[in-house]
Amino acid sequence: MVIRTGEDERVERDVWAALAGVHDPEIPPCSITDLGIVEGVRVSDEAVEVDLLPTFAGCPALDVIRQDAEAALRAVADERDVRVRFVFTPPWTSARITEAGRRALTAYGVTPPGESGKGPVLVPLASLSRSEGTRCPFCGSRDTALESAFGPTLCRATHYCRACRNPFEAFKPKTSPHASIGAPLPPA
C-alpha cells in the first residue's frame, strides 16, 4: 500500500510544472501538457512515473520527448527513479489540446484542429468550385484550399489561403475512428 505524503504531493506539483516546460520539437511553441499527451503522473517514495500518449504512432519525435521529459523530471524528483513511457490507451485525440495549446499553435502559424473546412480531400483538377476551407492562421479567412492531407510532419496538413495568398499548415484533426470503408462517391 502506498501512503501518500505531503512530500509526494509537492513533488507531483513540481512534476507537472516540469512537464509544462517540455516541448514537442516538431511543434516548438506547444508544451506537452498543452498538447494533451500527458496521460498519467504517479509519484511515490521510490519513483516518479509518467505515462505519455503519442499523437501519431510513427512520430519520430517520441524518443526526444521522452528524453527531454526524463531530464526535466530528474531535476524535481529528488532521489526518486524517473520512468517515462508511452502508452496507447486511451488513444490520443486532437480534442486533448488545451486552449493555451491552440493559441500557441495559431501564433506559430499552424491552424489548430477543429477549424477544419468541409472541402474535398484533394482539390479536383481544374476545379473552380470553392468550398468552405480550414481557417487561415494568418488572416482568419475560410477561403482556403487543402493542398494535401500530408505535410512536413505526420500531424500536419498543407493548405493554401486564397485571401492572403499564403501557404499554411493545419494540425490534422484526429477525433473519431474511421468507421466505414473508404467509399468513393460515384460521379454525380
Place this chain on the structure above:
Amino acid sequence: MDDDPRLGLLLALADDELIIGHRHSEWTGWAPHIEEDLAFSSIAQDEMAHARLLYGLAREAGLTDRDEDALALGRRPEEYRNAVLCERPNGDWGFTVARQYLYDSADSVRVADLAESPWPELAEIMKVIQLEEKYHADHAVAWFRRLADGPSLTARERFAEGLAAAMGEAIALFDPVPGEARLVSQGVLPRSSEEMLAEWLSHVGEALEGFSLDYVLARHGPVGEMVPTGSGEIPLEASDFQVPGVVRRDGVWAHEGGFTGAGGRRGRHSVDFLPLWEEMTALYRAHPGARW
C-alpha cells in the same frame, strides 16, 4: 509458443504494413509531384509504426523472444507472412493508386474487426491504428475519383489496368492465417476472414460499378486451358471472364473458390520479394543487432 496461432496473425498484420510501407517509401523523391512524395512518405511512416506496435505486442505477449528490429529486419524471407500484393513493385502510378485503394479498404475492414477483439492489448493497438488509417483511406479515395472520373481517359485506363492487376492478389489479403479457426473460437478474431472478405468485396464491387469500372472484375482471363470443340469454336465459360474467385451472385460481387497469389500467410512469396528483402535488411544483416 510456436503453435500459438496469435503469432501468425500478428506477423501477417505487421508484415503487410511493413512491406507495403517499404514499397510506399520507394516513392520518396520519385512521385509525380511533391505533395505525393510527402503523402506516400507519410503513409509509409505510419504503416511502419503500426508494424512496430504489432511486433512489440508479439514479444510482450510472450509469443516470440525477438524484439521489433529482429522481427522486422532479422528474419529469413520465408518467415515473412505478408500477402503477396504488398511486395509487388510500385510500377505504374495507376497500379500504385489501385493497390493503395484495395489494400487500405481491406485493411479498414480487419482493423475495425480487431478493434473489438476481446484480446485487450490487440484491440488497444487497433484503435490507435484506426484513427490514423483514416488519412490513408481518404488519400486512396481521392485518387480513385481523380483517376476514374478525371478529364484524362489515359489516366482512367491506367487505373483500370492497375485494378485488374491488383484485384486477384488483393482478395488473397483475406487468405486465412494458419489456425484461424482456433483464433475465431477463442474470440481473438471476431469473424472469419471469409466473412470479412465478403463485406469488403461487395463494397469494392459496388464502388467500381459506380464508376463503370466493374469490368475489371470480369476481365477476359482465360484462366484455364482452352480446348477447341468439335466445330472448332472455343466455348467461353462465365469463369473465363472473371478474376479467379470473383462471381456476381444476386447482384453482389462475391468470392467463390480459390485465391490468386495466396501463400504469403504461410511464408510463400513471389519473385518480387527477394530483392525487396535484400535491400530492406542489408544493413541489419551486415550489422546484426544494429540499433538506430
